[in-house]
Amino acid sequence: GAVVSQHPSRVICKSGTSVKIECRSLDFQATTMFWYRQFPKQSLMLMATSNEGSKATYEQGVEKDKFLINHASLTLSTLTVTSAHPEDSSFYICSATVGASGGYGYTFGSGTRLTVV
Amino acid sequence: GEDVEQSLFLSVREGDSSVINCTYTDSSSTYLYWYKQEPGAGLQLLTYIFSNMDMKQDQRLTVLLNKKDKHLSLRIADTQTGDSAIYFCAESINNFNKFYFGSGTKLNVKP
Numbered sequence: 001g002a003v004v005s006q007h008p009s010r011v012i013c014k015s016g017t018s019v020k021i022e023c024r025s026l027d028f029q030a031t032t033m034f035w036y037r038q039f040p041k042q043s044l045m046l047m048a049t050s051n052e053g054s055k056a057t058y059e060q061g062v063e064k065d066k067f068l069i070n071h072a073s074l075t076l077s078t079l080t081v082t083s084a085h086p087e088d089s090s091f092y093i094c095s096a097t098v099g100a101s102g103g104y105g106y107t108f109g110s111g112t113r114l115t116v117v
Numbered sequence: 118g119e120d121v122e123q124s125l126f127l128s129v130r131e132g133d134s135s136v137i138n139c140t141y142t143d144s145s146s147t148y149l150y151w152y153k154q155e156p157g158a159g160l161q162l163l164t165y166i167f168s169n170m171d172m173k174q175d176q177r178l179t180v181l182l183n184k185k186d187k188h189l190s191l192r193i194a195d196t197q198t199g200d201s202a203i204y205f206c207a208e209s210i211n212n213f214n215k216f217y218f219g220s221g222t223k224l225n226v227k228p
Contacts, residue, residue: 006159034216043121043205043218044160093159095216106216108152110159 002028004096006109013084013116021079021112023094029074030096035067038091038111050077084116123206123219130227135193137222139206142187146208149182151191154203154221163191163204193224201226 003026013019023033031052036044048069049057056069066088068080077096081088093111120142129135141149146168152160166173166180166189173180179192189206203221210217 009157041221043220044216045218046215049215095160106162108160108162111157113157 002096002107004030004094004107004109006094006112008112009110010113011115013114015085015116016083018080018082019084019114021081021092021094021114023077023079023096023109025075025096025107028096030077031074033071033077033094033096034106035069035077035079036093036095038093044093047079052077081114084114086116089114089116121206121208121217121219123204123222125220126223126225128225128227129196131196131198133196135191135196135200135224135226137191137193137204137206137224139189139191139219140187141189141206141208141217141219143208143210143217144184144187145210148209149180149189150207150209150216151178151180152205152207152218154205156202160205196224196226198226198228200224 005024005026007022033050035047037047038044046059047062050069050071052071052074058064071077091111091113095106095108097106123139148165150165151163153163154160164175164178166182177194181190203223205221206219207216
């Protein structure tokens with residue numbers, strides 16, 4: 001089945017630095033990938049939709065200059081948290097779809113636990 | 118925006134059935150899903166149901182959908198300790214690209 005690999009699984013960084021998270025579709029091409037954020041004991045909130053070869057679409061309230069998304073190829077999307085602050089500490093999950101075949105075509109990565117100290 | 122609600126906790130004994138409930142507000146949902154999340158891990162799609170269906174069964178899992186009441190449930194038969202996790206219901210609406218998740222139900226299975 002479709003596999004989405006997310007890296008790193010955990011990262012600790014200092015305030016003010018930037019962190020890049022990668023999301024790769026391993027055995028399929030994903031024209032669209034999605035980035036979610038999950039706060040402790042809360043649900044996942046869609047941050048942005050990443051489209052290959054074009055600019056990402058951000059959800060309301062998500063700072064596009066802070067969360068930079070690059071979807072340079074059909075198998076890779078990256079999320080860069082710039083000038084990270086402790087409040088950016090969260091669990092970030094990406095997902096990808098194999099196509100417009102319905103929601104069951106979505107596959108989620110295993111997530112990245114970001115801790116900003 | 119769309120509102121998907123779940124109870125936060127459920128505790129059952131091993132071997133019993135578990136029923137996790139979910140309510141949603143948007144009647145134009147296209148698909149409804151159940152995902153499982155184990156500690157520190159991503160989401161695993163358990164099952165999904167198309168909005169014109171009332172029931173779907175897949176091995177130990179039974180999904181019931183009541184469109185009139187906008188109520189979705191997941192029944193796990195013969196619950197095992199390995200089923201302990203957080204279960205999220207989610208809906209996608211017209212545009213499959215957006216998922217709206219509930220807050221998750223933490224299932225605790227006691228041996």
